Amino acid sequence: DTAVSQTPKYLVTQMGNDKSIKCEQNLGHDTMYWYKQDSKKFLKIMFSYNNKELIINETVPNRFSPKSPDKAHLNLHINSLELGDSAVYFCASSQLQGAGYTFGSGTRLTVV
Amino acid sequence: DQQVKQNSPSLSVQEGRISILNCDYTNSMFDYFLWYKKYPAEGPTFLISISSIKDKNEDGRFTVFLNKSAKHLSLHIVPSQPGDSAVYFCAASPLDSNYQLIWGAGTKLIIKP
Numbered sequence: 001d002t003a004v005s006q007t008p009k010y011l012v013t014q015m016g017n018d019k020s021i022k023c024e025q026n027l028g029h030d031t032m033y034w035y036k037q038d039s040k041k042f043l044k045i046m047f048s049y050n051n052k053e054l055i056i057n058e059t060v061p062n063r064f065s066p067k068s069p070d071k072a073h074l075n076l077h078i079n080s081l082e083l084g085d086s087a088v089y090f091c092a093s094s095q096l097q098g099a100g101y102t103f104g105s106g107t108r109l110t111v112v
Numbered sequence: 113d114q115q116v117k118q119n120s121p122s123l124s125v126q127e128g129r130i131s132i133l134n135c136d137y138t139n140s141m142f143d144y145f146l147w148y149k150k151y152p153a154e155g156p157t158f159l160i161s162i163s164s165i166k167d168k169n170e171d172g173r174f175t176v177f178l179n180k181s182a183k184h185l186s187l188h189i190v191p192s193q194p195g196d197s198a199v200y201f202c203a204a205s206p207l208d209s210n211y212q213l214i215w216g217a218g219t220k221l222i223i224k225p
Binding site for chain 2: 004040041042043044045048056090092100101102103104105106
């Protein structure tokens with residue numbers, strides 16, 4: 001039973017489209033995150049939600065909108081996709097500050 | 113501005129020997145440090161961590177050393193095994209960070225048989 005699951009695993013889409021990536025965790029964690037791993041392999045935080053409340057919102061284009069219907073889910077919606085959005089997006093969750101995050105397996109987004 | 117730096121993009125070590133992965137940081141407000149391991153097409157998995165009040169933490173074959181004065185930490189794996197071949201990320205958590213982690217770029221460890 002996967003602890004942090006994100007779907008889809010691969011997503012290929014055309015520029016200008018709108019797409020969503022879903023994430024669910026069954027660990028009972030209060031905090032969930034979206035990370036982007038760019039072409040240089042850096043992991044950069046995009047958003048963090050604690051108990052459905054947005055607590056971190058890094059400098060991310062407002063085309064990216066997270067939605068947390070409950071503390072077990074954090075979805076990422078992207079409008080008007082651009083070529084530069086191509087990356088691997090990781091969802092993660094944690095319970096304590098600084099404690100180990102549990103990551104999903106990633107969604108490889110390719111914008112063509 | 114990279115606050116957490118892993119200056120070696122890759123490291124090759126003979127099976128059975130010690131692997132030493134290094135990480136440097138610039139922010140003295142970091143109070144918690146973690147190492148993650150990542151296999152291709154998988155998310156990073158938590159490996160070991162250390163609080164800034166300690167200088168060493170050991171878990172089986174893995175030991176993390178923290179030198180606060182040098183703002184340096186290292187991960188030692190001994191003995192190295194083929195399954196240790198992966199990318200290793202160093203991450204740091206600042207005080208009052210709302211759970212945020214600052215990540216290094218990763219070091220690819222290759223264990224040679």
